[in-house]
Amino acid sequence: MIDLTITEALEKLKSGEISSTELTKAYLNRIEQYGKELNCYITVTPERALADAAASDARYAAGNALPLDGIPIGMKDLFATRGIKTTAASRMLENFIPEYESTISQKFIDTGTVLLGKTNLDEFAMGTFSKTSYFGAPVNPWQLEKRLTAGGSSGGTTSAVAAGLAIGGTGTDTGGSIRFPSAITGLVGMKPTYGLCSRWGCIAFASSLDTPGPIARTVDDAALLLSAMAGHDKKDSTSADSGFSAHTPLQPILGDGKNLRVGIIKEFADVAISADMKRLFNARISDLKSIGAEIIEISIPNILDALAAYYIIAPAEASSNLARYDGMRYGLRVEGKDIYDTYKKTRAAGFGDEVKRRMIIGTAVLSSESYEVYFLQAARVRRMISESFEQAFQKCDVILCPSSAGTAMPLDSDLTPLEYYALDLFTVAMNLAGVPACSVPCGLADNGLPLGIQVVGKRFDDLKVLQLAKHIEQFAGIDNRPTKVMGK
Numbered sequence: 001m002i003d004l005t006i007t008e009a010l011e012k013l014k015s016g017e018i019s020s021t022e023l024t025k026a027y028l029n030r031i032e033q034y035g036k037e038l039n040c041y042i043t044v045t046p047e048r049a050l051a052d053a054a055a056s057d058a059r060y061a062a063g064n065a066l067p068l069d070g071i072p073i074g075m076k077d078l079f080a081t082r083g084i085k086t087t088a089a090s091r092m093l094e095n096f097i098p099e100y101e102s103t104i105s106q107k108f109i110d111t112g113t114v115l116l117g118k119t120n121l122d123e124f125a126m127g128t129f130s131k132t133s134y135f136g137a138p139v140n141p142w143q144l145e146k147r148l149t150a151g152g153s154s155g156g157t158t159s160a161v162a163a164g165l166a167i168g169g170t171g172t173d174t175g176g177s178i179r180f181p182s183a184i185t186g187l188v189g190m191k192p193t194y195g196l197c198s199r200w201g202c203i204a205f206a207s208s209l210d211t212p213g214p215i216a217r218t219v220d221d222a223a224l225l226l227s228a229m230a231g232h233d234k235k236d237s238t239s240a241d242s243g244f245s246a247h248t249p250l251q252p253i254l255g256d257g258k259n260l261r262v263g264i265i266k267e268f269a270d271v272a273i274s275a276d277m278k279r280l281f282n283a284r285i286s287d288l289k290s291i292g293a294e295i296i297e298i299s300i301p302n303i304l305d306a307l308a309a310y311y312i313i314a315p316a317e318a319s320s321n322l323a324r325y326d327g328m329r330y331g332l333r334v335e336g337k338d339i340y341d342t343y344k345k346t347r348a349a350g351f352g353d354e355v356k357r358r359m360i361i362g363t364a365v366l367s368s369e370s371y372e373v374y375f376l377q378a379a380r381v382r383r384m385i386s387e388s389f390e391q392a393f394q395k396c397d398v399i400l401c402p403s404s405a406g407t408a409m410p411l412d413s414d415l416t417p418l419e420y421y422a423l424d425l426f427t428v429a430m431n432l433a434g435v436p437a438c439s440v441p442c443g444l445a446d447n448g449l450p451l452g453i454q455v456v457g458k459r460f461d462d463l464k465v466l467q468l469a470k471h472i473e474q475f476a477g478i479d480n481r482p483t484k485v486m487g488k
Helices: 006-015 018-036 047-061 103-110 155-163 179-184 218-228 275-290 303-324 339-350 353-367 371-392 415-420 428-433 463-478 482-486
Strands: 041-044 072-076 114-119 168-170 188-191 212-216 261-265 296-299 397-403 435-444 450-457
Touching: 006 018, 006 047, 006 218, 018 041, 018 072, 018 114, 018 155, 041 155, 047 114, 072 155, 103 168, 103 218, 114 155, 155 168, 155 179, 155 188, 155 212, 155 353, 155 482, 179 188, 179 435, 179 450, 188 218, 188 463, 212 218, 212 482, 218 435, 218 463, 261 275, 275 296, 275 397, 275 435, 275 450, 275 463, 296 371, 303 353, 303 371, 303 415, 303 428, 353 371, 371 428, 397 463, 435 463, 450 463
Parallel strands: 072 114, 072 168, 261 296, 261 397
Antiparallel strands: 041 114, 168 212, 188 212, 188 435, 397 450, 435 450
């Protein structure tokens, strides 16, 4: 049962061939076997999972099953879950138990999913390898003995889904935190259009960039999860009144002999990528040509400045968002000799080095001396990038680019903070522009590890993005069944 996709599992649940309780127990057993080794969960919820599964089985028996009834998922530990610890992988919130439910987790309750637990991540979603987690880094199940990164910040979810410790899961993408980890673990990771999925109840990092999205083994599965997640939320002022629904299997994007115009970003041509990435990217372009797609070179003139703009805007917003953690109302509290000393000691003990680094940068660029020099300049670059995407989409329907420069690196890689930040080069611009982007497996490198390609679309063209991603998935044809990935 571990190798079933969501689509296949739903068919078997509807036919009565398997029960949700059986499926859930299979995943809980696998979590018990490999959960500690992979470190992909912060909190496992077996009692809740079995109760959810029993409720799903009852609905199937009564003939009133919900759209995703009985599907066991992992929830990134950034989404508030009522009565269940929500830590953001930080000491600051190590024992925080919300009395409310995030909109996204509530939507999954409403569609009948089974909650297996809360998955690991970078602290407050700030990082690239999930190494900043207070609970330690999750491990990539591909070539497990090499202890490779599962990416970040949604590395816990990608580790769990790739290893068969969840059938699907949620992530958040602020600068690539769904797409990069999905690419290096052989999964499909979708960053929807900004505003398509509500952020209410999701612990904030950078409010104008944070985007909840699905992580799954197939494009059809990602479309099913996104259908559950999307929708307007009156509790979130940035939530768009634009729904999304996908009937799977997804219909091909190419039909009636019409050509699809696929854009290739010329500014990325000189960016160093691995020989494997270059080979697989060119192979998938050739595949698309063979089915009638027209390949067009397009320009996003400021896209190489996106990284610099992102690492000004995101820390600035983080500095503001994380000011609320002061030890007064919830979370960690370290007593000092007075209220100011309590603030200082609480925040010094509660936050890790990377979070502190970004808050300091963010506070600095928002200071009166630096605001116009740094923050306003970054905002202008962001606007130019957004306008460049709009102009590019007048010439093409979708854009393709790599999701990463190469395959997963060892967790103990000795990179500087700037080298970690540079790994986001291919992904941050899409967050700055608010456009949808999906990383889909494009093949295996010579070392046997997976690589991914991004499909990028116009705002609210999420369905078209997924449809083209499905073509690439079919061309690549990689076997990402958990038992194949782990060899057990």
